[in-house]
Amino acid sequence: MVLRQNILISGASSGLGEGMAREFAARGRNLALCARRIERLDELAAELRSAYPGITVATRALDVTDHAQVFAVFGEFRTELGSLDRVVVNAGLGKGQPVGSGRFDANRQTLETNLLGAVAQIEAAAGIFREQRTGHLAVISSFMALRGFPRNLTAYSASKAGISAFAEDARLELSRHGITVTDVRPGYIRSEMTDRSSARNPLMVSAETGVRALVKAIEAEPKRAYVPAWPWVPLSVAVRLAPARLLRRFA
Template sequence: MVLRKNILVTGASSGLGEGMARQFAARGRNLALCARRTERLDELAAELRTAYPGIRVVTRALDVNDHDRVVTVFDEFRAELGGLDRVVVNAGIGKGQPVGKGRFDANRQTMETNFVAAAAQIEAAAAIFREQRGGHLAVVSSFSALRGLPKNVTAYAASKAGISSFVDGTRLELRGSGITVTELRPGYVRTEMTGRAGNTLLMTSAEKGAHALVKTIEAEPKRAYVPAWPWVPLTVVMRLIPGRFLRMFV
């Protein structure tokens, strides 16, 4: 397995992004961290530099919906670290609302961030990896990508299904280029975004979720449901369950 020393993580100021940054730092990796909230990002960077003095941690402010800025920031990270070995496309939101309730603004923002902005990040990372003739692209999708879902998750599930398809196409496009592409489909992991879901037996703690994600990313599979239990068995349930029962998943 190739050692991926320099790792870029988007959406790193909180949630899964922050958790993955901590896990990668503990493994001695150099980090390029970006997010909109720079105060929290800089606090995390300072903490990691102190805890792991042997690594480099660089940061940038980035709203992934500013697509030109995505390219600029990725290129700046590459120059500052002397190359990028892995890019984790993680930034995303879950602000969707039920269809027809007058909140298309929230649904549009969810789809633009989770699909269009993620595609922009993939584009920027792939361009760098093509020039380097190698690299690992890891994209955080969701278990929700399996099929359409009701209530507040309709736009979210659609955006994740879209980016999952985009990742599949990207993998085919980059075949034979020395670039590895991984799609991650996490289940319920407790973060700020999933906190409103309340307590459920299916919810994994943020620390365990981040650990499982990084362990999976390090293995570089084509696709993985994380954590494997109970989400791999639940893929069968999700595909076969009648639509009227899908509300139990949201």
């Protein structure tokens, strides 16, 4: 297994991004952390530098829907750290609304962030990795990329299906350049995004359990990973075969 020392994580100011930053820092990795909320990033960076004085933690404010800024920030991180060994494309939204409910604005924002924003990050990272002739892209998609889902998940699942397809396309293109691409598909992991839902979900795992599983999967660098493996690997088979009426239970 290749040691990826310098790791960029987008959306690192909270939730899974923050959790992965903590886990990678504990493993002695240097971090490039970006998100819209720079104050929270800087607080996290100060905490990690104090806890792990041997690592470097760089931060930048970044809105991934500003595509020019994505390329600029990724380039700045590469200059500051000397190289980027892994990029975790994590920034995302989960604020979609039912189709035809008058909330195209929410669905558009979800698609712009989760799909176009992620594509911009993949492009920026791939350009750097091509020059280096090595690198690992870990694209945080979702279990919801498997099928279409109703209600508030419609735009979200569409955006994740799109970015999973793009990640597969990128893998086919980039493997000959020494670049590895992993499509990471988390199930229900507790975070700020999932905490907005008041519904009790028996499949939800704690942030700590989910983040450990995410980092373990990313470190292994498979083509695709359902996280945590149980129960999401067997569920991935069941959901592919399930009649559409049963999919409403996931929404």
